[in-house]
Amino acid sequence: MNEPDQAPGPPVTATPSTATQPQVAPARGHHRLGSLGPVGLVLAGGISVQFGGALAVTLIPRAGALGVVTLRLLAAAVVLLLFCRPRLRGHSRADWGTVLAFGVAMGAMNGLFYSAVARIPLGPAVTLEVLGPLALSVLASRRAVNAVWAGLALLGVFLLGGGGFGNLDPIGVAFALGAGAMWAIYIVFSARTGRRFPQADGLALAMAVAALLFLPIGVASAGTRLLNPTTLALGSAVALLSSVLPYTLELLALRRLPASTFAILMSLEPAVAATAGFLVLGQSLSPTEAAAIALVIAASIGAVRTQVGRGKARVEPAPEA
Numbered sequence: 001m002n003e004p005d006q007a008p009g010p011p012v013t014a015t016p017s018t019a020t021q022p023q024v025a026p027a028r029g030h031h032r033l034g035s036l037g038p039v040g041l042v043l044a045g046g047i048s049v050q051f052g053g054a055l056a057v058t059l060i061p062r063a064g065a066l067g068v069v070t071l072r073l074l075a076a077a078v079v080l081l082l083f084c085r086p087r088l089r090g091h092s093r094a095d096w097g098t099v100l101a102f103g104v105a106m107g108a109m110n111g112l113f114y115s116a117v118a119r120i121p122l123g124p125a126v127t128l129e130v131l132g133p134l135a136l137s138v139l140a141s142r143r144a145v146n147a148v149w150a151g152l153a154l155l156g157v158f159l160l161g162g163g164g165f166g167n168l169d170p171i172g173v174a175f176a177l178g179a180g181a182m183w184a185i186y187i188v189f190s191a192r193t194g195r196r197f198p199q200a201d202g203l204a205l206a207m208a209v210a211a212l213l214f215l216p217i218g219v220a221s222a223g224t225r226l227l228n229p230t231t232l233a234l235g236s237a238v239a240l241l242s243s244v245l246p247y248t249l250e251l252l253a254l255r256r257l258p259a260s261t262f263a264i265l266m267s268l269e270p271a272v273a274a275t276a277g278f279l280v281l282g283q284s285l286s287p288t289e290a291a292a293i294a295l296v297i298a299a300s301i302g303a304v305r306t307q308v309g310r311g312k313a314r315v316e317p318a319p320e321a
Contacts, residue, residue: 041253042265045246046272052241053126053273057117059238062231063222065114070218071226071235073107073211076243081208086201095196102189102202103209106247109182111214112175119172126270127157128173132180133266136187137303149264149303156295159288160270187262190247191254203251207243264303271296 059068116125134157137150193202218226225231254262271293 038253038255038257038262039265041249042257042262043268043272045249045253046266046269048241048245048249049269050273052238052243052246053117053122055234056114056238056242057122059231059234060114060118062228063225063235065118065221066111066214067218067222067226067231068235068238069107069110069114070211070214070222071232072239072243073110073207073214075236075239076247077204077207077211079239079244080200080204080248084200084204086197086204091197095202098189098192098196099202099205100209102186102193102206104213105182105185105189106206107210107214109179109186110210111217112179112182116172116175116179119169120176123160123270123273124168125172125176125179126273127160128176129180129183130157130266130269131177132182132184133187133262134264135180136184137261137264146261146264146303149299152302153264153296153299156292156299157270159292159295183266187254187266190251191262194251194255200248200251203247207247261303265300268296268300 056068056072059071063071113125113129116129131154134150134154138147189206190203193206196202197205226235250262257265275293
């Protein structure tokens with residue numbers, strides 16, 4: 001987790017500011033989440049994703065990568081549909097087209113990523129996946145300085161990945177890069193869906209689309225293993241941590257945060273993963289890894305400060321003649 005009256009197509013344009021976006025009524029209970037601010041929402045979603053991803057990796061031996069994706073999408077769709085109870089009437093053909101594209105991107109992103117982590121370590125997989133949002137940040141921004149922040153973050157994620165990926169399974173690398181491309185598309189259509197549908201209705205509908213598309217794939221891959229009670233429970237937990245909570249937070253954030261800035265903030269994902277490994281698993285950080293985290297954080301802070309400065313300049317009144 002809506003089109004700003006613009007057709008998608010290269011180059012991707014930055015999302016309009018909140019001053020030009022239509023006002024959307026906040027969802028019940030979402031006003032408290034919104035008090036975190038858009039940057040806080042993105043960071044909270046990233047932390048949730050990392051813990052959910054760690055749990056999902058332990059679940060892959062039980063149900064396989066595609067089975068885990070199916071459980072995650074189905075459980076998330078059920079929760080969101082029950083919570084949001086989205087209206088099915090009153091939407092235009094363009095609205096439904098946006099939701100369909102969002103759901104396809106969401107399903108493909110999840111399927112490709114879990115196929116990647118089944119073949120290569122989680123850290124390099126996340127690092128490679130982040131390249132998609134970084135590429136989006138350059139395409140979506142109209143300011144040259146954002147290319148600098150993207151380059152700085154790119155250097156950080158490569159350092160965090162050990163400076164190279166030559167020893168990894170090439171199929172796993174291809175899956176991770178594909179997941180990154182789908183992540184970039186997900187960012188664009190998440191923002192558009194959030195502006196076209198109230199509250200999190202669009203997200204719930206898109207999650208249902210992704211779940212329905214993936215269901216036959218998961219059944220063919222995992223079969224009756226999907227019905228194991230322990231597997232179902234763990235899959236539901238993965239859905240809450242890796243789908244329901246972060247996608248909702250990201251959708252709320254994208255209503256007030258340009259796609260270019262959001263995409264660079266996504267480069268924090270490898271840094272959050274490395275930090276969680278140090279705090280939870282006791283994995284020590286090398287000087288190179290610590291420097292990589294510092295570069296990624298610096299790029300994210302720079303992107304946010306650039307956007308804040310741009311927003312202030314936009315609202316400042318012109319001096320009187």
